[in-house]
Amino acid sequence: xxxxxxxxxxxxxxxxxxxxxxxxxxxxxxxxxxxxxxxxxxxxxxxxxxxxxxxxxxxxxxxxxxxxxxxxxxxxxxxxxxxxxxxxxxxxxxxxxxxxxxxxxxxxxxxxxxxxxxxxxxxxxxxxxxxxxxxxxxxxxxxxx
Amino acid sequence: xxxxxxxxxxxxxxxxxxxxxxxxxxxxxxxxxxxxxxxxxxxxxxxxxxxxxxxxxxxxxxxxxxxxxxxxxxxxxxxxxxxxxxxxx
Numbered sequence: 528x529x530x531x532x533x534x535x536x537x538x539x540x541x542x543x544x545x546x547x548x549x550x551x552x553x554x555x556x557x558x559x560x561x562x563x564x565x566x567x568x569x570x571x572x573x574x575x576x577x578x579x580x581x582x583x584x585x586x587x588x589x590x591x592x593x594x595x596x597x598x599x600x601x602x603x604x605x606x607x608x609x610x611x612x613x614x615x616x617x618x619x620x621x622x623x624x625x626x627x628x629x630x631x632x633x634x635x636x637x638x639x640x641x642x643x644x645x646x647x648x649x650x651x652x653x654x655x656x657x658x659x660x661x662x663x664x665x666x667x668x669x670x671x672x
Numbered sequence: 673x674x675x676x677x678x679x680x681x682x683x684x685x686x687x688x689x690x691x692x693x694x695x696x697x698x699x700x701x702x703x704x705x706x707x708x709x710x711x712x713x714x715x716x717x718x719x720x721x722x723x724x725x726x727x728x729x730x731x732x733x734x735x736x737x738x739x740x741x742x743x744x745x746x747x748x749x750x751x752x753x754x755x756x757x758x759x760x761x
Contacts, residue, residue, distance in 0.1 A: 573680055573681060576680070577680030577681070577711065577727075577728070578680070578727045578728075579727060580679060580680050580685065580724075580725045580727040580728050581679070581680070581684070581685050583685060583688065583744070583745040583746060584743075584744040584745060584746045584747065585744065587746075589684060589685060589688075591681070591683060591684045591685075592681065592683075593681055593683055594683070616727065617726050617727070617743075618726065618743040618744075619743065619744070628684050630681075630683045630684050636683075636687075637687070640684065640687055640688055640691070641691070643688075644688055644691065644692070644746065647746050648746045648748075
């Protein structure tokens with residue numbers, strides 16, 4: 528399980544489309560060999576087919592695909608966009624915090640989701656994520672890896 | 673009672689929703705069988721209640737089950753209010 532490790536985080540990325548933002552979170556996962564490149568394509572395909580339902584809360588998106596699309600290990604990456612981007616969600620747009628989920632079929636899948644919920648379920652943490660400057664600050668919020 | 677939490681793929685988003693729905697049901701003292709699935713499988717199921725986002729609720733229009741819409745999946749207060757509204761009606 529890899530949860531918001533330094534190599535999986537990119538802050539203030541200058542991208543202005545939902546597809547670009549989704550690909551960026553996927554690229555962080557594939558560069559660390561946690562998912563196949565086919566998985567990144569599947570993340571974009573899911574957005575094109577099912578719409579922006581994965582914009583789970585105001586400002587927060589969780590793009591992902593299926594384990595069978597090519598996941599090696601349960602993981603979450605994080606891209607903070609330099610400027611908020613509209614995903615087309617009726618109530619939660621625009622989005623600045625994008626978490627790429629490598630959805631695994633193992634028990635770790637539930638564990639990474641619970642860790643993510645622990646982090647994002649607290650509005651103070653969401654506010655902090657908009658302003659953190661380093662990975663260390665994020666690491667403190669998630670209690671280390 | 674059977675409750676189905678629905679997202680596009682039935683993998684991530686609906687599981688988050690399910691965990692929070694289960695938490696809220698415990699708080700409300702409501703016994704229910706909660707499952708999560710994707711939107712196309714949901715069309716052929718017949719739960720008492722479907723919990724999903726506004727986006728996907730539109731794809732489920734005409735479904736026999738009552739649909740409850742949640743906008744913020746991390747906000748258990750919103751989920752609680754939405755479910756209470758359903759149970760009290």
